[in-house]
Amino acid sequence: MISKIALPFLRCLDAEKAHNLTLSALKTGLMTRKAKTPSQALSLSLFGRVFPNPVGLAAGFDKNSDVPDAMLGYGFGFVEVGTVTPKPQEGNPKPRVFRDVSSKSVINRMGFPNGGSDVFEENYQKFREDGKNKNGIVGINVGKNKDQDDALADYVALVHRFGKQADYLTVNISSPNTAGLRDLQNPDELLPFLRQLVIVRNARCKTPLLVKLAPDLDEQQCKDIAKCVLESGIDGLILTNTTLDRPETLPQAFRAQMGGLSGCLLQEKSLNTIRIFYKELGGKIPIIGAGGIDDAQSAYAKIKAGASLVQLYTGLVYQGPALPAKINHGILKLLRQDRYSSIAEAIGADHK
Numbered sequence: 440m441i442s443k444i445a446l447p448f449l450r451c452l453d454a455e456k457a458h459n460l461t462l463s464a465l466k467t468g469l470m471t472r473k474a475k476t477p478s479q480a481l482s483l484s485l486f487g488r489v490f491p492n493p494v495g496l497a498a499g500f501d502k503n504s505d506v507p508d509a510m511l512g513y514g515f516g517f518v519e520v521g522t523v524t525p526k527p528q529e530g531n532p533k534p535r536v537f538r539d540v541s542s543k544s545v546i547n548r549m550g551f552p553n554g555g556s557d558v559f560e561e562n563y564q565k566f567r568e569d570g571k572n573k574n575g576i577v578g579i580n581v582g583k584n585k586d587q588d589d590a591l592a593d594y595v596a597l598v599h600r601f602g603k604q605a606d607y608l609t610v611n612i613s614s615p616n617t618a619g620l621r622d623l624q625n626p627d628e629l630l631p632f633l634r635q636l637v638i639v640r641n642a643r644c645k646t647p648l649l650v651k652l653a654p655d656l657d658e659q660q661c662k663d664i665a666k667c668v669l670e671s672g673i674d675g676l677i678l679t680n681t682t683l684d685r686p687e688t689l690p691q692a693f694r695a696q697m698g699g700l701s702g703c704l705l706q707e708k709s710l711n712t713i714r715i716f717y718k719e720l721g722g723k724i725p726i727i728g729a730g731g732i733d734d735a736q737s738a739y740a741k742i743k744a745g746a747s748l749v750q751l752y753t754g755l756v757y758q759g760p761a762l763p764a765k766i767n768h769g770i771l772k773l774l775r776q777d778r779y780s781s782i783a784e785a786i787g788a789d790h791k
C-alpha cells in the first residue's frame with residue numbers, strides 16, 4: 440500500500456486526500472496479499488474465535504468496508520470496518536482531518552461520512568465471497584445518522600442488519616463529532632439502551648456485541664458505566680475513542696482545531712481508562728485497547744493493563760503498513776523477556 444517511497448509524498452497532501460488515495464490504491468486489490476501463518480504465542484481465543492495476533496486495525500480507516508482484505512494481508516490480526524450509519528451521509532465540511540507530525544497526532548472531525556449500509560453490505564459481502572483473507576476476523580462498527588433523533592432506532596436497525604454477518608459488532612457511542620452521541624454514555628441512558636441492543640442481538644444471533652467508549656470519563660463515570668456493562672449482557676469494550684483534550688505542548692493552530700485527538704498524546708489517557716475498567720470489571724469482560732499505539736511497548740502496556748487485544752489507526756498514518764508486523768515481532772520479544780508463553784498470560788499482568 441503506502442510504500443516507504445510513497446509515504447513522504449502522501450504526507451505533503453491534505454490528510455484526507457492522502458487517505459483517499461491510499462484507499463483507492465488498496466481497492467484495486469493489486470497489493471492484497473494472503474496473511475502469513477501466525478505465531479502460536481501471539482494467538483488468542485476470544486469471542487469464540489482464534490485471533491491470529493492481538494494487533495487490529497481500529498475503526499474509521501475503512502468506513503465503507505472497501506479494504507478489509509488488504510489490511511488483513513498486511514498482518515493485522517483483525518480489522519474493524521465502519522463506522523457505518525443506516526443512510527449515506529456526507530459528514531462535516533472539509534478540511535476535517537489535521538496532522539501534527541511533531542507530536543505524531545491527528546485531530547479529526549469527520550462526523551461519520553460513509554456510503555450507508557447498502558453500499559457497506561455490498562462491499563462486505565464481496566470480501567466474504569472473494570477475499571484472499573475472507574476467513575479473517577472483521578468486526579463491524581455501527582453509528583447513528585446525524586439527522587436521526589432516535590439514536591436507538593439506528594443502532595437497533597444496524598445490529599439487526601449486520602449481526603449475522605460480522606465477527607463482532609461495535610456500538611460506537613463515543614465519537615465526539617456527532618452532536619449528543621457521547622450523552623449515550625450517561626449511565627441513566629446507557630443501561631436501557633444497551634439492554635435493548637442485547638435483546639435485539641439475542642433474537643437474531645450470538646455475535647459478540649461490544650461498546651466503544653471515550654477516554655474523557657472520570658473515574659466515577661467509568662465505575663458507573665462498568666456496572667451498566669455488567670448488568671446489560673454486553674460482551675466487550677473498546678477503550679478508547681479519540682479525546683477532546685488539547686495538551687499545551689501542541690502547536691497553537693493545530694490545537695485550535697475542533698474534533699477528536701488521536702495518536703501518541705492519547706496513549707496514557709486510554710491506558711488509564713483500560714486500567715480502571717479492568718479493575719472494575721474484574722477481568723470478566725474482555726477489553727480491546729486503542730489509543731496512541733505505535734510500537735510494541737505501547738501495545739504491550741495496554742495488554743498488561745488489561746486489554747486482551749489492541750487496535751491502532753494513527754500509528755499507521757505516520758509509520759505505514761509495516762507497523763502491525765513490526766509490533767507483533769516486538770510483542771513476541773517482550774513476552775519472552777517476561778517469560779510468558781502466550782498473550783493470554785500477559786493480559787492484566789499489572790494487576791496481579
Ligand SMILES: Cc1cc2nc3c(=O)[nH]c(=O)nc-3n(C[C@H](O)[C@H](O)[C@H](O)COP(=O)(O)O)c2cc1C
Pocket residue numbers: 497498499500502521522536545547549551580611614651679680681701702703705729730731732750751752753754
Ligand atoms: C481520521 C480518524 C477517523 C476515525 N473514525 C472513527 C470512526 O468512524 N469510528 C470509530 O469508532 N472511531 C474512529 N476513529 C477513532 C479510532 O478508531 C481510534 O479509536 C482512535 O483514533 C485512537 O487510536 P489511535 O491513537 O491509534 O488512532 C477515527 C480516528 C481517526 C484518526
